[in-house]
Amino acid sequence: QKEVEQNSGPLSVPEGAIASLNCTYSDRGSQSFFWYRQYSGKSPELIMFIYSNGDKEDGRFTAQLNKASQYVSLLIRDSQPSDSATYLCASYSGGGADGLTFGKGTHLIIQP
Amino acid sequence: DVKVTQSSRYLVKRTGEKVFLECVQDMDHENMFWYRQDPGLGLRLIYFSYDVKMKEKGDIPEGYSVSREKKERFSLILESASTNQTSMYLCASTWDRWNYGYTFGSGTRLTVV
Numbered sequence: 659q660k661e662v663e664q665n666s667g668p669l670s671v672p673e674g675a676i677a678s679l680n681c682t683y684s685d686r687g688s689q690s691f692f693w694y695r696q697y698s699g700k701s702p703e704l705i706m707f708i709y710s711n712g713d714k715e716d717g718r719f720t721a722q723l724n725k726a727s728q729y730v731s732l733l734i735r736d737s738q739p740s741d742s743a744t745y746l747c748a749s750y751s752g753g754g755a756d757g758l759t760f761g762k763g764t765h766l767i768i769q770p
Numbered sequence: 771d772v773k774v775t776q777s778s779r780y781l782v783k784r785t786g787e788k789v790f791l792e793c794v795q796d797m798d799h800e801n802m803f804w805y806r807q808d809p810g811l812g813l814r815l816i817y818f819s820y821d822v823k824m825k826e827k828g829d830i831p832e833g834y835s836v837s838r839e840k841k842e843r844f845s846l847i848l849e850s851a852s853t854n855q856t857s858m859y860l861c862a863s864t865w866d867r868w869n870y871g872y873t874f875g876s877g878t879r880l881t882v883v
Contacts, residue, residue: 694871700877701874701877702813702872702874703874704870704873707870746812757805758815758872
């Protein structure tokens with residue numbers, strides 16, 4: 659059974675600080691990883707994906723992948739109140755026409 | 771931008787009714803998916819399709835079926851709606867699962883009474 663685990667939170671971070679969101683996955687065959695942001699009452703929107711070990715940066719967002727530890731993280735620099743949302747981590751194992759496996763999400767609150 | 775359109779934002783149906791949820795994407799994506807999202811349970815895959823007339827069961831297909839007669843349209847069917855199917859239903863599509871993740875529709879909140 660493929661699983662993606664996230665701390666549900668809420669994770670409270672002051673405005674301007676770095677928010678760090680973490681995710682672990684059970685399937686060693688997982689090949690690519692995705693971070694989605696979901697505002698309350700809205701559908702998830704893709705922020706970043708990563709498939710190589712190391713860091714990937716896009717604006718204020720940095721995704722980090724460590725396949726040996728089966729660990730994925732998302733860093734949000736200079737956090738803004740508009741970053742307050744639930745962040746979903748997802749993995750794709752490939753090898754067939756199956757879907758992404760999602761974690762249950764971490765609720766992030768940026769305090770002004 | 772890719773657009774994934776779900777026909778209804780809110781739907782209320784009675785127990786035992788046959789319910790159709792429609793999803794249309796406008797970017798010629800091969801792969802389409804139906805998920806349901808429930809508090810505490812996260813997103814769970816119901817069915818997916820990687821080609822016209824092709825369908826595969828996801829993790830929770832019981833009580834559901836799907837139809838994909840055209841590439842751009844993927845329909846979810848609740849054969850006989852039950853109260854435990856009250857949920858947010860999300861359709862998604864992607865050209866390449868490996869690299870690009872999904873684009874989600876805006877969701878249909880279904881209430882079965």
